[in-house]
Amino acid sequence: MSFFSDRLVAWQRSSGRHGLPWQNTRDPYRVWLSEIMLQQTQVKTVLGYYARFLEVFPSVDALAHASVDEVMPLWSGLGYYSRARNLHRAAQMVVAQFNGQFPSDPDLLVQLPGVGRSTAHAIAAFCFGVQRSIFDANVQRVMARYLGFEEDLASASAIKTLWAKAEALVPKQDGVNAMPAYTQGLMDLGATVCTSKRAHCGACPVAGDCQARLKQLTHVLPRKTRKLKRSSSTWYWLVLCRDQHHQCDSQSSIALPQLALHKRPDKGIWAQLYAFPTFEDEAALLLAWQNLGGQAGGLDWQPGFRHVLTHKDLNLVPVVAQLPSQAAPSVQMVGHGDMPLGHLEWVDVDQLIQGRWALPAPLLAWLKHSTFADTDKMC
DNA sequence: AACGCGGGGAC
DNA sequence: GTCCCAGCGTT
Numbered sequence: 001m002s003f004f005s006d007r008l009v010a011w012q013r014s015s016g017r018h019g020l021p022w023q024n025t026r027d028p029y030r031v032w033l034s035e036i037m038l039q040q041t042q043v044k045t046v047l048g049y050y051a052r053f054l055e056v057f058p059s060v061d062a063l064a065h066a067s068v069d070e071v072m073p074l075w076s077g078l079g080y081y082s083r084a085r086n087l088h089r090a091a092q093m094v095v096a097q098f099n100g101q102f103p104s105d106p107d108l109l110v111q112l113p114g115v116g117r118s119t120a121h122a123i124a125a126f127c128f129g130v131q132r133s134i135f136d137a138n139v140q141r142v143m144a145r146y147l148g149f150e151e152d153l154a155s156a157s158a159i160k161t162l163w164a165k166a167e168a169l170v171p172k173q174d175g176v177n178a179m180p181a182y183t184q185g186l187m188d189l190g191a192t193v194c195t196s197k198r199a200h201c202g203a204c205p206v207a208g209d210c211q212a213r214l215k216q217l218t219h220v221l222p223r224k225t226r227k228l229k230r231s232s233s234t235w236y237w238l239v240l241c242r243d244q245h246h247q248c249d250s251q252s253s254i255a256l257p258q259l260a261l262h263k264r265p266d267k268g269i270w271a272q273l274y275a276f277p278t279f280e281d282e283a284a285l286l287l288a289w290q291n292l293g294g295q296a297g298g299l300d301w302q303p304g305f306r307h308v309l310t311h312k313d314l315n316l317v318p319v320v321a322q323l324p325s326q327a328a329p330s331v332q333m334v335g336h337g338d339m340p341l342g343h344l345e346w347v348d349v350d351q352l353i354q355g356r357w358a359l360p361a362p363l364l365a366w367l368k369h370s371t372f373a374d375t376d377k378m379c
Numbered sequence: 380a381a382c383g384c385g386g387g388g389a390c
Numbered sequence: 391g392t393c394c395c396a397g398c399g400t401t
Contacts, residue, residue: 038396045387046396079385082399116398136396156380187396196394197390226381228393267400269384309385361386 004146004206005171009178011205012185017192021050023184028102028127029060032090035119036083043191049078061100063091072273072358081273081358086114104128125183129176133166134183135159138190143169144222145194148211154226233306233313237285238276238363241321243346260344261357269309270360274345276318285319298322302370307362316362318370 018024020043022034033053037046053074057063063071068088075084090112094102102123103109109120117135124130133139140153143166151158171178193203199218201207212218241260261274279285289299304317347357353368 035396040385040395040397042387042395077386079387080397082384083397086398114398118397122396134396137394138396154380191396229382230392267383271384307385311383311385 004169005178005182007205008185008189009171009181012181012188015203015205016181016185016188021047026127026180028123030054031126032102032115032119032123033087035122036087036114037078039083039119040080041078045078049074060091060094060102063088064095069358073355076273076355076358076364077361079361081271083114085272086112089113090115102127104130106130106132122183125175125179129174129179131170131172131175131179133163133170134186135163135166136187136190138194139166139186141196141222142186142190142194145199145212145218146206146210148215148217148221150217150221150223153222153224228310231312233315235280235304235315235317237279237282237317237319239279239285239289239319239321240276241344257349258346259349259352261347261352261359262344273360274347274357275360275363277344289321294321305362305366314362316366318366 022030025031034046034050037050037053056074057066057071066088068085071088072081072084075081078084093112094100098108104124104127106117106120106124109115109123110117112120115123119134121130121132122134124132125134140159140162143149143162144153147162147165149158149162149165151161153159153162171182189204193200199213201210201213201218204210207213210218212221239260243258243260260277262277264270264273264275264278266272277288279288298321300320300322302318302320304315307314307316349367351357352359352364355364359367
């Protein structure tokens, strides 16, 4: 029990986390999915998404044969949506290039889109006992403190150096038995004991030779100079365009209200998700509205609301628009900054509310809580 | 090396 | 409010 890894493995088995749904399995598909969802995302948030995803796509084969439009709604609200697109592409790669079986070699795993070096090591360690180290923020903190590593982790060379030291600490023997517990132990220690704000050294299995504790540096390490810069808030105007052809009146049979969506561009915020036509200023909105044949007074400005992102605040203003009867239901619309809009998709409000389309979380939340979602009030 | 990318939680 | 979190891809 003298080695770091021995102590950590024993601690994980006695005091670590064991009941999480992606634990107690060596199914690479399930482990991989959990690792991707957990990137920059907390356990509590992931739980629901993970269960729903596996219910719809229980295997890598099922995921590979789906369309990306079936995958994205299951990610709606989770953030970092490129993860979902990479997940889908990676599933197709596993089927096409690895015969449906995840490889155990981290050098091959890292070729999958969305799988970086740390995630590749996690999959290899959990599923195949490969003796390589993960290196997420938890491990960086644990290692910087345990080793008394004082270099600035904003530097790439410092990261490289510390990662190499982490690799040197992995269990030397019986990887298949030890690596899953060891890897989980690193994460658990960082999440529950050696936490960012405070190190609970009394509960730590390796406090005895922790250099940060011995030098009273736990509150200083890890050093990381990079500061988060928040840019100023931005405004978006969102057009909620009703379909005239489905408007309710006393003569028509029951028709479902529909709204126009368009697919966001490949890059930038909400990339490739579906959103209401979005404009960065009122002039662009009005120009597009004019191009559509809209009339003055056909727009109803709703109260705006704020949505906070990591790097900036969004001020979102919904504008309800009544499309003129002569306009085609599908129209090429220009005026989204310098980005041409594609054809609009007309979608039942029901389907939006039920999460069948991949809307950004704030748009879906607003729709659900607005009177606009109430069919009666549309007539 | 710096930056963009969502959302939620802790304090 | 600020900072953090099972990071990765792009420039």
